[in-house]
Amino acid sequence: MPELPEVQTIVTDLKKVLPGLKIRDIWTDFAKMIKQPKSFSAFKKQLAGRKILDVKRKGKNILINLSDNKTLLIHQKMTGHMLYGKFRETRNKKQKWVAAPGPLRDDPQNRFLHLVISLSNGKQLALSDVRKFAKVLICETNKLAELKDVKNIGPDPLEKSFTFKKFREILSGKKGGVKDVLMKQEIISGIGNIYSNEILWDAGVYPFRQTNKLTQAELKKIYQAIKKVLKLGVKLRGDSVVDYRDPFGRKGGYQNFHKAYQREGEKCPKGDKGTIKRIKKGGRSTFFCSVHQKLI
DNA sequence: TGCAGTGTTGCTTC
DNA sequence: CGAAGCAACACTGC
Numbered sequence: 103m104p105e106l107p108e109v110q111t112i113v114t115d116l117k118k119v120l121p122g123l124k125i126r127d128i129w130t131d132f133a134k135m136i137k138q139p140k141s142f143s144a145f146k147k148q149l150a151g152r153k154i155l156d157v158k159r160k161g162k163n164i165l166i167n168l169s170d171n172k173t174l175l176i177h178q179k180m181t182g183h184m185l186y187g188k189f190r191e192t193r194n195k196k197q198k199w200v201a202a203p204g205p206l207r208d209d210p211q212n213r214f215l216h217l218v219i220s221l222s223n224g225k226q227l228a229l230s231d232v233r234k235f236a237k238v239l240i241c242e243t244n245k246l247a248e249l250k251d252v253k254n255i256g257p258d259p260l261e262k263s264f265t266f267k268k269f270r271e272i273l274s275g276k277k278g279g280v281k282d283v284l285m286k287q288e289i290i291s292g293i294g295n296i297y298s299n300e301i302l303w304d305a306g307v308y309p310f311r312q313t314n315k316l317t318q319a320e321l322k323k324i325y326q327a328i329k330k331v332l333k334l335g336v337k338l339r340g341d342s343v344v345d346y347r348d349p350f351g352r353k354g355g356y357q358n359f360h361k362a363y364q365r366e367g368e369k370c371p372k373g374d375k376g377t378i379k380r381i382k383k384g385g386r387s388t389f390f391c392s393v394h395q396k397l398i
Numbered sequence: 399t400g401c402a403g404t405g406t407t408g409c410t411t412c
Numbered sequence: 413c414g415a416a417g418c419a420a421c422a423c424t425g426c
Contacts, residue, residue, distance in 0.1 A: 105405070134420095162406080179406045181422085214422090233421045235406065278415080287407085294405060344404065345423095384416060387403085 104178045106260070106292030107335030108346050108354065109162050112184050115349045116227075117157040119186055120166070124222040125149045129191070131198060132216040135231075138239035148172060148240050149219070161255045161291030165246070173243045175251060182229055182236030185212055186349040189226040199228065205351030212351045232345070256290045259328050260336070269325045273313055280316065280324070281309035281388060292332070296341055296356075296363050299389045301327045303362040308397045309388045310381075334359065362389040370394065 104112070128149055133142040152168040159165065164184065166174040176184065188202040199215045201207040217229040217238065229236060241249050256272060257264050272290060276283050283289055284298045293301070302309050304327035307320050316324070340346050340354030343364060347353060361371045362378050366389060370376035376393030 108405085177406080179420095180404070181406095231421095232423065233404090235420060237407095282415095285406090296405065341405085346405075382403090385403090385418075386405090 104162060104183070104340070104346060105294035105297050106162065106332055107297070107356065108340035109159050109164060109178070109292070110336050111339045111348055111354065113157050113159040113164055116184065116186060120154045120157055120227065122154065124151065124153050125219055126222055127220040129199070129218040130216060132234055135216060135234065135237050136239065137237050138241065145240060149174065160252050161258070161287055163251055167243060171243045173241050173246055174238065175241060175249070176229065176238045177236060177251065178231070179235035179237065181233045181345055182231040183347050184349050185228045185230055185347070185351060187225055189215070189218060189228060209347065209351050211345045211347055254288050256288055258291055259293065260332055266322065266325050270321055273316070273321065276313045278313060279310040280307060280313045283313045293328070295386055296343065297331055297335060299363045300361060301331045302395065303391060304331055306394045308395045309390050311397065362391065365389060
């Protein structure tokens, strides 16, 4: 689910409320999501009593920086989302935690709580995740750079240092379709299926075009589209076409601005008489305009 | 009712 | 080695 704009929205929001709070208690009903340390009791021990210092993003990972050289890393994968608010424990076997009245309680998307971190202000930071693909781990902060999840991740496309020159460099000699390459986190971080479709629609490039055959003009257009599309995504606080919610349970707005994603059969919004086509490959869909993104 | 489809990643297979 | 398929899981909608 969450790609760069969604994770950025979450991190920006959490950064406003979490720093300064202490972790009091941790609950889970799905210890399998905890990758490090191996046991839930060790995980709990490493978190309890620590103070939250900062919240950051690395690609699609959320990094919660804690006192005593600890960092909590969360990757939400497909359907995970981080929620912040007032929750209480119940005796209901199906719904073990319930939020105070409001969007966190009323929206069904926010009810699949599998990790709940109780904080010193009486509120909770919770991970809701229907499909249970999300993962969390604890790492020593000063060893974060050596962690695979951090080390093997390409440059961030919204950083100032992500110049056209750099973009050209990281793509040079890369094989495979350009859409697949844009989604490879070790090459460039933060782009997933929704935004890659939207970026290539905007750039006017056929998604399966071989990366090493792209012209300078096409590279430039893709580069500009990456910045444009992701910035708009951040501005609109993410894309809730399916189940994304911000930490307060609210939807983002980008789903109202899709040009290609999930618009199969519709006329291309460019007004070029094209139709949005869909091609399924490797279990996921690619959407593009049959006219202005034609195969060159 | 049953099955295709869903934002991710990483392992297996060819 | 690279590309493709599929598994992890649960739910929705046709």
